[in-house]
Amino acid sequence: xxxxxxALEEFLQRLQALDRELAKLKGSEVRxxxxxxxxxxxxxxxxxxxxxxxxxxxxxLANLNLVDVPFQEIFQCTGARTRSSAYRRRLxxxxxxxxxxxxxxxxxxxxxxxxxxxxxxxxxxAGRVSPEEQAYLEEAARCLASHCNRAAIMLLWxxxxxxxHAAVEKVGFNVYxxxxxxxxxxxxxxxxxxxxxxxxxxxxxxxxRDFDLLVVGMELWKYDLQIFEELDRLLSIRNSAAHPxxxxxxxxxxxxxxxxxxxxxxxxxxx
Amino acid sequence: xxxxxxxxLNRILELVAKCPxxxxxxxxxxxxxxxxxxxxxxxxxxAPIGQIQQDEQTQRQTPPDNxxxxxxxxxxxxxxxxxxxxxxxxxxxxxxxxxxPFAIHALTLPGKNNAEKTxxxxxxxxxxxxxxxxxxxxxxxxxxxMCVDHSCxxxxxxxxxxxxxxxxxxxxxxxxxxxxxxxxxxxxxKLIKILAEESDQ
Numbered sequence: 001x002x003x004x005x006x007a008l009e010e011f012l013q014r015l016q017a018l019d020r021e022l023a024k025l026k027g028s029e030v031r032x033x034x035x036x037x038x039x040x041x042x043x044x045x046x047x048x049x050x051x052x053x054x055x056x057x058x059x060x061l062a063n064l065n066l067v068d069v070p071f072q073e074i075f076q077c078t079g080a081r082t083r084s085s086a087y088r089r090r091l092x093x094x095x096x097x098x099x100x101x102x103x104x105x106x107x108x109x110x111x112x113x114x115x116x117x118x119x120x121x122x123x124x125x126a127g128r129v130s131p132e133e134q135a136y137l138e139e140a141a142r143c144l145a146s147h148c149n150r151a152a153i154m155l156l157w158x159x160x161x162x163x164x165h166a167a168v169e170k171v172g173f174n175v176y177x178x179x180x181x182x183x184x185x186x187x188x189x190x191x192x193x194x195x196x197x198x199x200x201x202x203x204x205x206x207x208x209r210d211f212d213l214l215v216v217g218m219e220l221w222k223y224d225l226q227i228f229e230e231l232d233r234l235l236s237i238r239n240s241a242a243h244p245x246x247x248x249x250x251x252x253x254x255x256x257x258x259x260x261x262x263x264x265x266x267x268x269x270x271x
Numbered sequence: 272x273x274x275x276x277x278x279x280l281n282r283i284l285e286l287v288a289k290c291p292x293x294x295x296x297x298x299x300x301x302x303x304x305x306x307x308x309x310x311x312x313x314x315x316x317x318a319p320i321g322q323i324q325q326d327e328q329t330q331r332q333t334p335p336d337n338x339x340x341x342x343x344x345x346x347x348x349x350x351x352x353x354x355x356x357x358x359x360x361x362x363x364x365x366x367x368x369x370x371x372p373f374a375i376h377a378l379t380l381p382g383k384n385n386a387e388k389t390x391x392x393x394x395x396x397x398x399x400x401x402x403x404x405x406x407x408x409x410x411x412x413x414x415x416x417m418c419v420d421h422s423c424x425x426x427x428x429x430x431x432x433x434x435x436x437x438x439x440x441x442x443x444x445x446x447x448x449x450x451x452x453x454x455x456x457x458x459x460x461k462l463i464k465i466l467a468e469e470s471d472q
Contacts, residue, residue, distance in 0.1 A: 004412075110415070110416060250371050
């Protein structure tokens with residue numbers, strides 16, 4: 001469950017509405033089935049929210065416990081005849097402190113620069129990627145949010161390769177092999193570095209070197225040598241990130257890398 | 272080692288007892304770890320608080336020889352500073368480069384009420400986004416978080432921003448992004464110029 005401060009704000013509004021409803025009863029017993037159902041529903045909803053919040057490092061556990069206990073009591077009260085004043089006695093402290101104790105820590109967490117960078121990374125590709133590519137991008141974003149910048153670069157490249165593979169599958173292996181033959185007839189770099197092994201299935205495509213795909217891509221998707229060189233640089237950065245060495249990319253470098261992947265892969269290679 | 276351990280512990284407990292109840296545990300941890308570090312010779316004797324504050328102020332006033340502006344954004348900082356006719360150092364001073372990615376330092380924003388302050392926050396967040404990525408688009412959650420810091424976060428958060436839609440904000444995609452219009456970009460540049468000029472006062 002991905003929890004947002006917006007969802008918590010909506011939950012607080014629900015609690016405030018319930019409190020207003022209980023206040024109307026002026027301390028008398030709560031008999032209305034709808035109200036009792038709502039009390040049970042918010043208590044159960046809090047259980048889910050609390051569980052999700054516990055996995056969020058920014059949330060102090062003491063703050064959660066202050067809300068957990070009264071909610072537990074509120075839920076237990078629904079099993080017996082209970083006055084509205086008894087419910088309100090437990091609900092009001094929650095309503096009064098929910099913003100400061102629960103929502104604000106989540107807002108601060110969401111607004112931290114690393115979380116912002118992570119969301120910006122995913123938004124660069126919005127509406128232009130398949131669910132499979134999206135999964136890699138989201139994983140890359142999670143790495144960026146956790147300051148695992150090298151891992152983020154590798155996963156961004158994985159998204160790019162997923163696009164290349166999907167595009168080859170779409171045009172068909174025969175077309176790919178024909179393009180490979182054409183590349184084989186050209187002389188000089190980078191054409192003479194391509195291994196000339198034809199493919200006939202997805203596993204064979206998956207065994208292809210990324211470099212070969214990029215070179216053959218010039219024939220398949222008609223990008224020029226300059227775009228190829230940009231792509232080759234991106235592959236080189238990916239390889240540096242994947243092997244021990246002194247490369248220590250910053251979050252901004254990862255974002256820059258994502259921009260280039262978006263521009264030169266997702267903007268050039270159609271799905 | 273720990274020759275005067277008992278005396279030191281008694282003194283620590285005395286000090287802890289003077290703290291508010293909710294801070295006592297933390298206070299005890301800090302004091303005991305400080306004592307242990309002193310005993311094992313891991314730390315230098317602490318300077319008087321006044322001196323520390325003075326040193327911090329001197330550090331803040333003196334621009335570092337090697338500013339930590341990431342190379343990827345340095346040219347954008349220089350160009351923006353040139354366009355706004357402010358010194359690059361003053362512009363850099365608005366941001367904290369010790370965190371990755373860089374964040375906005377604590378600043379006092381102009382604005383008479385929450386609505387005005389919220390819009391200023393959005394302009395500032397969009398400016399950070401521009402300097403980092405080249406797009407004048409503020410992240411919704413970042414704006415919310417900054418509003419909490421500037422005490423202008425209230426139930427009318429969305430309405431406060433919507434008031435500026437059209438002339439300042441090109442589009443407000445609720446819960447996602449806030450994009451500045453050309454008028455908004457001018458406003459944002461004016462704001463960071465004012466803040467940069469105020470930064471050394």
